Amino acid sequence: MKKFTLSFLLVASAIVSAFAQFTEDKPKLVVGIIVDQMKYDYISRYWDNFGEDGFKKLVDEGYFVRNGQYNYAPTVTGPGHASVYSGTSPAYHSIVNNHFYDREKGKSVYCVDDDRYTTVGADTKNGKKSPYRLAVTNLSDELKWASNFRSKVYTVSIKDRSAVLPAGHRADGAYWLDDKTGNWISSSFYMENLPEWIEKMNNAKKRPIDQYLKSTWELSLPADRYTASTEDSTAYESLFPGKSEPTFPYDIKKGVAADRVRAKSGRKYDIIKGTPYGNTVVTEMAINILDNEGLGQDNFTDLLGVSYSSTDYAGHAYGPQSMEVEDMYIKLDGEIATLIKSLDEKVGEGNYVIFLTADHAGAQNAGFMRDRMNFEAVNIKSKEDTKVIDAYLSEKFGEGKYVASNYSGQLYLDRNLIAEKKLDLEEVQAATAEAFMTMPQYAAAILGKDLERNEYTLGYKGLIYNGFNPRYSPDVYGVLKSHNVDYGKGGTTHFSPYRYDTHVPIMFYGWKIESGYTHAPHTITEIAPTICSFLNMNYPSGCYSDPIIIPLEDED
Incomplete structure (x- = not known):
């Protein structure tokens, strides 16, 4: 009997040891970074103006998928975030657009609106959100199940949909910026009250966001260093409130005073979103989540979703040829460097894995195409x-x-x-x-x-097919000709199935990722199964993509 007991204990110990080794052989933290409206070529175009510890670190020390594509249309933010994290297209996850016509309700609906829930963190309606329209599980959901709900999942963005859709259905917290109060808010779908540390931030007398409202957006470098952009003032840009020309510097305080539209609606903090400070507050919040929620501190892998959206606001306002967009990315490079440094200090170098991509790319300004490229492009209504x-x-x-x-x-x-x-x-x-x-047109x-x-x-029929959901998609798709856009004369937009809207960077960095790159075609729906394979867990329920084969360091 004693021999049997000893043998049993030895076998049990071996099994536990093997299981522990298997479960520990994975990153302690997954950090998903989505950069809104980031075109693939921004990496090479702005390379010389980047520092060594942001995008260059991700490229030089990580694995860079150079032919990353969206495999569906339309290319917009809601479907983009849903697709990256669920590993599938709108045909399956049902987020077919940011706003779309709901035939049952007989009206246009917003992809994350949900009147069953209330705002947490402010006395506004901006938190009445949930992911209930997301018809499949995503990476965050699968992580929760795989850990028996011991993994922590948090997301942050200045846009609600960019926080809600990556967070999935059982996140510990999804936070976004309230443009009326400047508070970080959430929905009662996730929690009844904000954590005490966020309440303290929101109620502080000297909040960083209030200082940013009094600040000025200035160029990071001398103007002659912006060789990837046009001259500072062109006819292809929109005007910042209070400005007569789209030129640096941008006095945000004066912009707030001059902005009658935002003043009338009480949304004065919305102006921050179109400046680099919109990305800064996201980085600050992400680091605060790391600090206060203890992410990456045990053997149950956690997830932190970080979505940078100010790049999208800049693209819409000034267009991809502008100095404003170039400077936005130079400053974002610094934000990413700050985030990586914080991860190294708090989680430990090699203990986390980052993936970075975009929710879509963007078109060139139609006027720019006509005037400087001799290309027939029109703005439609x-x-x-x-x-x-x-x-x-x-x-x-x-x-x-x-x-x-x-x-x-x-x-x-x-x-x-x-x-x-x-x-x-x-x-x-x-x-x-x-x-x-x-x-x-x-x-x-x-x-x-x-x-x-x-x-x-x-071709574009294939992309539109992948984005087609019989219940929620349109009756007819009118495909605009290349570079024709449903947008005003200043800035640009995105929506189309053309390469300028679908080609985005895909990067993996940290943990055991070996440096390298590939020109082989891959889609953004392959990101989620790749991360799932790192974590030895099931793919999201609607995911029919395979993981990207990424070289990992040999354990020996």
């Missing part, structure tokens, strides 16, 4: 196109407002009207496609019915 389509359908099927919603060619028909008139939906879709093609029009019954794999 969806409202004008809708009038053309409604008139065409009225002439064919009788008077009526057939278009329920249309943005940048994503058109939803009023199916109730079609039913009342006893029309065939596919016939009306086909006529709508005909109407699109009467307008020269469109390259193609694709019927929702065709996307339901056919499978497309190549």
